[in-house]
Amino acid sequence: MATVKDFRNEVRPNWCPGCGDFSVQAAIQKALAESGKEPEEVAVISGIGCSGRISGYINSYGFHTIHGRSLPVAQGVKLANRDLTVIASGGDGDGFGIGLHHFMHAARRNMDITYIVMDNNIYGLTKGQTSPTSAQGFKNPKSTPEGNIENALVPAQVALSAGIGFLAQGFSSDIKQLTEIIKAAIAHKGFSLVSVYSPCVTYNKTNTYDWYKENITVVDTIEGYDKTNRIQAMATVMEHKGLVTGILYQNESLKAYEDLIPGYKEEPIVNHELPLSEDFLTKTMKEFV
Amino acid sequence: MLEQLSWKVGGQQGEGIDSTGNILATSLNRHGYFIYGYRHFSSRIKGGHTNYKIRISTKSRLANADYLDILIAFDQETIDFNSHELRENGVLIADAKFNPVAPEGKQIRFFAVPLTKIAEENGSAIMKNMVAVGATAAVLGLSPETFLSYLNDKFLRKGEQVVQNNMNALKAGFQYVIDQGIELSDLKLAPGDGVERLYLTGNDACGFGALAAGVRLMPAYPITPASEIMEYLIKKLPKVGGHVLQTEDEIAAVTMSIGASFGGSRVCTSTSGPGLALMMEGIGLAGITETPIVIFDTQRGGPSTGMPTKHEQSDMYAALWGTHGEIQKIVVAPSNAEECFYMTVDAFNWAEQYQVPTIILTDLALSMSDQTVEKFDFSRVSIDRGNLATQEQLEAVAAGQLFKRYEFTDSKISPRVFPGQKGGIHHVTGVEHTEVGRPTEDKNIRNKMMDKRLGKFDGIELPNSFSFNGDEDFDTLLIGVGSTAGLIDEAMERLQAEGQKVGHLHIKVLNPFPTESVQKFVSKAKKVVVIENNATGQLKNIMRFNGVQGEFISQVKYDGNPYIPSEIFTFVKELN
Ligand SMILES: Cc1ncc(C[n+]2csc(CCOP(=O)(O)OP(=O)(O)O)c2C)c(N)n1
Ligand code: SF4
Ligand SMILES: [Mg+2]
Numbered sequence: 061m062a063t064v065k066d067f068r069n070e071v072r073p074n075w076c077p078g079c080g081d082f083s084v085q086a087a088i089q090k091a092l093a094e095s096g097k098e099p100e101e102v103a104v105i106s107g108i109g110c111s112g113r114i115s116g117y118i119n120s121y122g123f124h125t126i127h128g129r130s131l132p133v134a135q136g137v138k139l140a141n142r143d144l145t146v147i148a149s150g151g152d153g154d155g156f157g158i159g160l161h162h163f164m165h166a167a168r169r170n171m172d173i174t175y176i177v178m179d180n181n182i183y184g185l186t187k188g189q190t191s192p193t194s195a196q197g198f199k200n201p202k203s204t205p206e207g208n209i210e211n212a213l214v215p216a217q218v219a220l221s222a223g224i225g226f227l228a229q230g231f232s233s234d235i236k237q238l239t240e241i242i243k244a245a246i247a248h249k250g251f252s253l254v255s256v257y258s259p260c261v262t263y264n265k266t267n268t269y270d271w272y273k274e275n276i277t278v279v280d281t282i283e284g285y286d287k288t289n290r291i292q293a294m295a296t297v298m299e300h301k302g303l304v305t306g307i308l309y310q311n312e313s314l315k316a317y318e319d320l321i322p323g324y325k326e327e328p329i330v331n332h333e334l335p336l337s338e339d340f341l342t343k344t345m346k347e348f349v
Numbered sequence: 350m351l352e353q354l355s356w357k358v359g360g361q362q363g364e365g366i367d368s369t370g371n372i373l374a375t376s377l378n379r380h381g382y383f384i385y386g387y388r389h390f391s392s393r394i395k396g397g398h399t400n401y402k403i404r405i406s407t408k409s410r411l412a413n414a415d416y417l418d419i420l421i422a423f424d425q426e427t428i429d430f431n432s433h434e435l436r437e438n439g440v441l442i443a444d445a446k447f448n449p450v451a452p453e454g455k456q457i458r459f460f461a462v463p464l465t466k467i468a469e470e471n472g473s474a475i476m477k478n479m480v481a482v483g484a485t486a487a488v489l490g491l492s493p494e495t496f497l498s499y500l501n502d503k504f505l506r507k508g509e510q511v512v513q514n515n516m517n518a519l520k521a522g523f524q525y526v527i528d529q530g531i532e533l534s535d536l537k538l539a540p541g542d543g544v545e546r547l548y549l550t551g552n553d554a555c556g557f558g559a560l561a562a563g564v565r566l567m568p569a570y571p572i573t574p575a576s577e578i579m580e581y582l583i584k585k586l587p588k589v590g591g592h593v594l595q596t597e598d599e600i601a602a603v604t605m606s607i608g609a610s611f612g613g614s615r616v617c618t619s620t621s622g623p624g625l626a627l628m629m630e631g632i633g634l635a636g637i638t639e640t641p642i643v644i645f646d647t648q649r650g651g652p653s654t655g656m657p658t659k660h661e662q663s664d665m666y667a668a669l670w671g672t673h674g675e676i677q678k679i680v681v682a683p684s685n686a687e688e689c690f691y692m693t694v695d696a697f698n699w700a701e702q703y704q705v706p707t708i709i710l711t712d713l714a715l716s717m718s719d720q721t722v723e724k725f726d727f728s729r730v731s732i733d734r735g736n737l738a739t740q741e742q743l744e745a746v747a748a749g750q751l752f753k754r755y756e757f758t759d760s761k762i763s764p765r766v767f768p769g770q771k772g773g774i775h776h777v778t779g780v781e782h783t784e785v786g787r788p789t790e791d792k793n794i795r796n797k798m799m800d801k802r803l804g805k806f807d808g809i810e811l812p813n814s815f816s817f818n819g820d821e822d823f824d825t826l827l828i829g830v831g832s833t834a835g836l837i838d839e840a841m842e843r844l845q846a847e848g849q850k851v852g853h854l855h856i857k858v859l860n861p862f863p864t865e866s867v868q869k870f871v872s873k874a875k876k877v878v879v880i881e882n883n884a885t886g887q888l889k890n891i892m893r894f895n896g897v898q899g900e901f902i903s904q905v906k907y908d909g910n911p912y913i914p915s916e917i918f919t920f921v922k923e924l925n
Contacts, residue, residue: 103768116776121768124778126634132601136608165597323587330613330767334563334732341727348547
């Protein structure tokens with residue numbers, strides 16, 4: 061059985077020292093090993109951004125795609141090989157800016173993939189512009205020197221509205237919690253979002269480790285919280301302006317997309333014999349006579 | 350006896366225009382005639398004038414004729430909009446119900462047939478299409494029995510009586526025309542050869558070709574005039590364990606295709622101009638990651654929303670060059686439904702053999718018009734997935750090492766491997782990369798990788814990149830692409846009949862462009878005319894871009910309608 065080491069490779073991430081994304085990388089590797097996966101059974105599909113580099117830092121099959129499109133690529137991979145553990149991944153700009161509608165559609169479509177977003181409330185790779193999750197008033201010398209005049213998007217709210225079946229949030233400072241969440245997300249049969257507050261130490265001087273620590277509520281500390289209750293999940297998310305971590309919502313009764321496709325086989329498409337019988341083709345051609 | 354004639358039925362959308370045309374076309378196709386059916390349609394679903402034009406011939410004619418012999422009108426609008434196409438002494442059959450007014454200033458044979466009334470007498474007004482077909486049969490000297498097999502196929506599951514009612518309506522229409530006693534013997538149709546052939550659109554043939562080629566996944570977004578490819582595969586893929594996913598947009602369609610291909614499936618998507626524009630960044634990703642995907646682009650009138658239900662061939666530049674940076678692609682352009690089938694199969698093989706994004710360019714006239722073609726020969730269908738890593742290659746990868754998915758090879762093609770395979774782990778990225786897919790900015794590797802990707806077609810001409818027919822010792826060479834093939838052939842025949850020596854070169858692969866072969870033909874010609882449906886002469890410029898030397902006369906048409914044969918004939922004839 062593979063250990064966490066098997067999911068590591070020789071590449072040294074080019075993230076800044078202290079970047080929250082290191083913890084996300086570690087948590088994914090740990091979660092994969094603890095979920096009993098083998099590296100070749102896993103495909104990590106990432107977008108573009110500092111965070112998007114993550115597919116190159118995990119020893120598994122990996123595809124570093126284009127900005128905002130990790131989810132459609134990941135869904136394509138899953139359709140071709142339903143036996144794979146598919147993880148899509150990227151930043152807040154990637155997933156909730158340029159790729160927002162792919163996220164909403166992936167959530168409602170509900171294919172069995174896990175989407176891990178590293179939300180630093182900023183565009184890191186392009187050197188620090190305001191992001192869709194940056195708060196109103198967010199001051200940033202690059203994009204919003206006078207303060208952000210737009211409202212921030214709350215990804216968890218969007219996810220719940222889109223009909224997601226598994227919603228969790230984490231924080232880079234708590235690798236243990238994050239690992240458990242990712243394991244649960246991978247085990248969930250359907251689409252899962254794990255949105256991680258993952259500070260950018262270089263460009264975001266507002267949403268720092270300390271700031272998150274002060275503002276985050278761990279959902280397990282909320283008495284009587286019922287993660288199967290979507291209305292409570294929405295209310296809690298709204299109440300905390302999104303700043304809650306843990307598994308916020310899970311609906312295990314939703315069927316995954318793959319299980320609803322008419323005629324779709326248990327055997328992954330990648331293993332199908334492609335040529336069709338002469339008989340089948342001839343019958344099909346008859347429809348045009 | 351007539352070797353060919355043109356017939357049209359017109360009325361309001363939703364009035365059964367399509368079904369009227371289909372009964373006639375399918376039945377005559379079954380009797381060994383060659384049919385070319387061209388549907389007029391607009392984006393509106395209900396209401397508004399529509400018509401269906403059918404050319405019936407004893408040999409293959411893949412174009413509309415210059416004029417109409419017979420017009421069936423379900424309303425006055427049809428007469429007002431279409432009678433200018435009717436030839437002198439042509440036949441107009443109109444429903445007596447709307448008190449039709451015959452067009453002025455034209456000698457025609459006019460029948461006000463109580464189509465609706467006869468239909469009602471036989472059971473229901475919707476059967477006026479049968480009455481109209483019966484009237485047509487009388488004009489053409491065909492027996493009503495000609496249509497029996499179609500009626501059986503269509504209505505037998507609803508009961509004998511339904512078939513009988515329809516047949517009665519048809520016969521009543523037939524008899525009504527006969528009873529008028531008007532001379533029609535000049536319209537008697539020569540017999541068909543009785544050979545069973547297919548009657549299908551380019552879109553049908555593309556969809557069927559993809560199925561035969563082993564496609565299993567199709568992420569796509571609906572758009573006119575491409576949706577039928579998707580709709581065809583929506584019906585068929587579940588039968589073979591595959592799936593069509595209707596995506597949120599064309600960006601998702603192309604990127605999901607890339608994921609599916611990386612995952613190991615044969616995959617395609619389909620679109621038209623606006624969607625192709627959205628796919629550009631994704632096509633670049635397929636290019637740099639050498640991920641084979643197949644994209645159908647059925648061209649329509651552009652730019653922007655342009656003329657969505659009209660014909661044009663104006664996406665050639667976009668298909669060839671539309672992405673940032675520099676990549677290789679295969680761009681093929683079938684010219685009829687038969688080629689749509691076989692070239693789609695080729696395209697799937699080539700995409701995987703060369704590991705490049707591959708675009709199958711059709712145009713509205715080809716994708717939407719029904720045509721009679723010979724039955725497909727499935728012994729010509731084979732599936733070749735190109736260079737896939739062998740078990741030995743995978744086992745040879747040392748523990749902790751990555752698979753060289755982008756290995757430098759003499760052929761410039763590297764082995765592919767699919768996730769799930771042990772020993773095959775590698776990284777794929779749209780960033781410039783090393784042989785194992787690690788990002789790099791090393792200038793030597795960069796140069797080598799660019800040369801590898803761009804050099805895949807060095808010295809390569811794909812099979813059937815063009816076709817030639819006509820006089821070997823031509824003076825005039827007519828060059829076209831896509832659906833104009835049938836038109837150019839007809840124009841050529843007329844020019845030949847006037848004593849001209851004419852050849853017809855049709856380009857079927859736009860990239861890699863068959864420059865050397867095309868040059869040989871061009872060099873032999875005294876006059877070269879490049880015929881296409883766009884404003885700027887894209888095909889002509891693509892030939893020049895690819896180094897074909899010569900003087901080209903450009904004939905272009907971009908009003909949204911395909912040519913008619915006489916337009917090409919007259920244009921070439923009047924050149925001096
Ligand atoms: C189509 C496109 N537009 C813009 C860019 C430039 N770009 C690269 S990453 C990025 C934003 C990254 O922000 P985020 O997704 O939050 O990732 P982070 O770097 O913060 O991890 C942008 C705008 C691009 N690569 N592609
Ligand atoms: S710029 Fe920010 S997000 Fe990017 S690596 Fe550095 S700390 Fe991380
Ligand atoms: Mg970010």
